[in-house]
Amino acid sequence: MVGWSELPEDIVEHIAKRLTFILDFTRFGAVCRSWRFVESKKKRLLTPQPPFLMHIMVGKDGGMIYNYYSLSENKKFEFTIPKTHGIKCVGSTEGWILTVDDCFKMLLLNPFTSAQIELPPKATLKDKFSRDHYSQEELWHLTVWKASLSSSPSSNNECVVLTIHGYWRLLSFARLGDEVWTPVDCVIQYFDDAIYYKGKFYALNVIRGVFWVDISINPSTILITNPIQEATTEIGYLVEWCGELLQVLRQMDLDMCSPGHQTLGFRVFKLDFSIMKWEEVKSLGHYALFLGWNTSISLNAAILPGINENCIYFSDIGHPLCIAKEILQKDIGIFYMKDKSIEPLHTGLTYCFHAPPLWVIPNP
Template sequence: MAAWSDLTNDALEYITNFLSFPDRYRFGAVCRNWRSVSKSKRYPPTPQLPWLVVEEEKETRKRKFYSLSDDKHYSIDIPELHDRYICGSSHGWLFAVDIKITGILINPFTRQYFELPRFPPFYKDEDVDTLIEEVPSDYVGGPRNYTFEEMQIRIVSKAILSHDPKERSDFTAMIMFGEMNTPAFWRPGDLCWTVVDGQKGSLYDIIYFKGNFYVLSPVNVLFLVDFEPEPKLREVGPQLELEGDAQEQYLIDFDGNLLLIERFCECVEKNKITTTGFNVTEPNLEENILYEWYDIDGCALFVGRNSSIYVNASHFPKCKKNGIYFTHITDPLDVCDDLGVYDMTDKKISKFYSVEVFPTPVGSPVWLTPNPW
């Protein structure tokens, strides 16, 4: 049998194609040549299970990540993320907000990042500085003023990318921000966020699908973000007739099919909400018909503040087929420990993470697909 050290780079590059991210990193630590091979892009890397970005460690300020594939934690020192609140992920990149209500877009494994402009005001036509005041704990009703710490975790409810910035420099970042989840976008070189007009009520979710951004309104109408001549929302379908009253809804590109995921919750006590189930449908916008999906072809979905992700669960022994993995709902401080996986087959919810996790001012758990290559 030939020694590993005698294998050609071509053979080694082919082998790395089948390694998980942690194993590929260990492979690269063997020697200088293997490190070079581990960074090769000659063969596309094997699909990866999303990681969970859990929290910032108080003493070291390292970011703790949880790998579902090997059931292990990894603590990584990423100074650019110190004291920043992670408000979304897309294509393996994280959106993070600091105390000054500015943000960065960063790939945590390559450390490549983009500085983002200050986010628009939380309330329409109001300057954010006028809202930073202490408010009594028993404040009830009406628009309230937030401290910078409170604004940091509420200003952006969702953030996604059109493309991987490592692959395309002409990407677009789209966020939903403020009281009404208003859409706004930024492109490299822009000095500020551009707010999209035409919004009718607060929004649920946003997706980049087949070359366009779409947003979903709470009255179950899908809108397309039309950039020309002026950015605005354009209705592209009739109102969808949904059953029940979902707490949250997500849009996902499932192998070229646009799926709508409804998430149902119940209030177990004051300001404590827990997930009770999901429903998956495929909207036909022309006929205003919803086709219910009773399974997802043995795949698994990952929803939360991230761009919704799906993987072929048969490739990962520890991944539940027809499972919907979920993190906390949008409001990061009004929930209890609400991480779990919903089985579409038996309609039961179980834990995939043994540690109780409660949102903190520097992070609610967010799904992230490792993208270091």
Template sequence: MAEWSQLPNELLQEIANRLESPFYLLRFRSVCSSWRFAVTPRPSRLTSRFPFLPNDGISENTWGFHLSKHGIYLVSSSETGTETSSDLWLIKIEENEPGRMHLLNPLSRSQITPLPEDFPKVFDFSNCRVRELGQAYVLHYVQFRPSVNALNDAGHLYMEKVVFMSLGSNGDDFALLTIHVSGKLVMFKSGDKRWTVIHDMPSLYDDVIIYKGSFYAVDYTGRAVLVGLSSNVSLVANPEFGGDKKFLVESSGELLMVDMYLSVVPEPNLDDDEDYQHSQFMGDKTVKFKVFKLDRERKKWVKMKNLGNRVLFLSDDCTFSTSAFDLYGCKNCIFFTDNFFYISGEDDEIFKSRAIGVYDLENGSIAPLADYPEYSKLFWPPPDWHKLMSSGVSASLRTSKLCVEFNRGSGLLSVHFGGVTLKHATGSILAVNPQIRRASLIRQGQGILMN
């Protein structure tokens, strides 16, 4: 049998072409030097800028957005003896420019900052098992602060979900699909360098996704469409009326639609003498979900009674799923964010956002994540092994391992290898020796913070 390192370059390139995630490509290139030199890294589009969407009240010639990428990872220690659900940690890493990263709430866009005082300053991820569960992209306004009312005090974030599609193996061409403020679909293609509003809108659109290499969208009636790169739209599923907000999720190779049902109720934590009828004290509370599977031939959604061994996650900027076996239980569950499941205690300082809820599709129960201690450990606090991953400030460890340093105040991350700071919080590359830089790419392939 031939050595792995001696596989033909053509075969290695063929394998690499089937690795859609940049994360897995980097892990692939880190196996050995021959694999690394046989496959070139894909260029990042994170430095690209995009014009404002039409009807923003800004000149179409004004460049108004830049794109950041979020990676969702399931991390566990490879050194623990018998893994359990308490050994797992679900994290989201934002990279809004190469080398500048933040730790985020896995189901929202909010940064986890400041980190707790006892949080290890430096991690060594080379001894972790890491699996990517999903990717998300977020548009940020550049040199423009939109009105508070328009974006619900969002500051510099464009709040609608954005999906990204690479249009070539070289990574130079790409397309974005999102939802316009009018509820219409809007597309950006790098070749056109402008946004195109798609004037197909029987109803307002709720969600967009990439499924099997194509853009899909669903409106609030459940009508689903395939969106072509020429801005043409074709029906894939007729409406499925009932709920208040629709989500698209890919799970085990199938396209699912999750229908969220809301109820308008008074805001929690108000005194009895408060005027509950006043509109500012009313809000939407999630009360149940229904899940449907796409039947492409019949162009309809088929209701599912249970998810089997799957678990679904509905976040602000993406949806994803995983096997319940990966989480050691919690099958048939949907994790989501809700304004009414407020966090209490020290976690309130960590997750400064809507809290997480859990819905059991089989029995219809719904409750805050805090009511499920076995599940809440997946999010926060980190498992006990994370302290063992800390290499502290030991010079000997820093010279031999990949280390990720956390700034507690800002939540920024820095990457170290071979005693040199390779990626600083400002994003500048401080290692100028090309041999050191090449080594950093190899070692980063074994961790989760890479580009």
């Protein structure tokens, strides 16, 4: 009997042509080396894929177990990638995520190809806070809150990674190949989100406003617009939508150091750069937003199966200093812009408050 690896390439390609789901391609390529070669060619021809809600756990053999919830299929999937480590995951740009393992090693990882890129060590992040009052586990979770990439590392060696890190939620960045993180001279602390928009990085503090992050010779932050409203019960996100820069405010009923919390609604604004003023957005049109620990994203729902238009998909907020057990009351759902209603998403994912799942767009 002919083995799988000995099947003629035209037959293997015929099988590959019938696959439309990226996780099926990942399993297909795991059969053997010859199938992996066909997979690498055909995967690039995939139609646009809707985001997955992804959570990572560590398996018994030390490999990373990826738990995915697919919106289009309303199913949970699980598979393990050996020789990958790290359980703290933040940021998600074109399928790449930033991971931190229990030895504080930091990597960029593409979970769909297993490609890894080493980043400067955590020890070079200048956090400016005393570690005496925190456990090793708490320090680990404080390493990075969010990360934003200037481009996909697989297509551009000039990729820059900007992180929000440490107790004070400061900014630092690194280019691929750097040996240390470069700190940004920040006039404020406690940044909520960051984005790479039209060739520049921007960072948000809901109470203080939006800042341009200058990463040239003397890295610094420069205020470009004042806050929409001083509100401590709102969490802010920056996202690009149809070429516009949006600020999305998530209204919460929460205790930031308790698993008990609930999303009440969202407010959406776009920035008019000509007068540097925020204008409220009542409709997202055919688009949907995906907010969470990932880099915030907007997608054309009209071309994606299983995605609702004019909606905001949100995942749990989490908090690094709440080393709690599994969250029983999940805060994952869909906010409908038209009538401001919220529909819970029952994903079947199990996670703790300090490590909630994040949205990932498949990128082969």
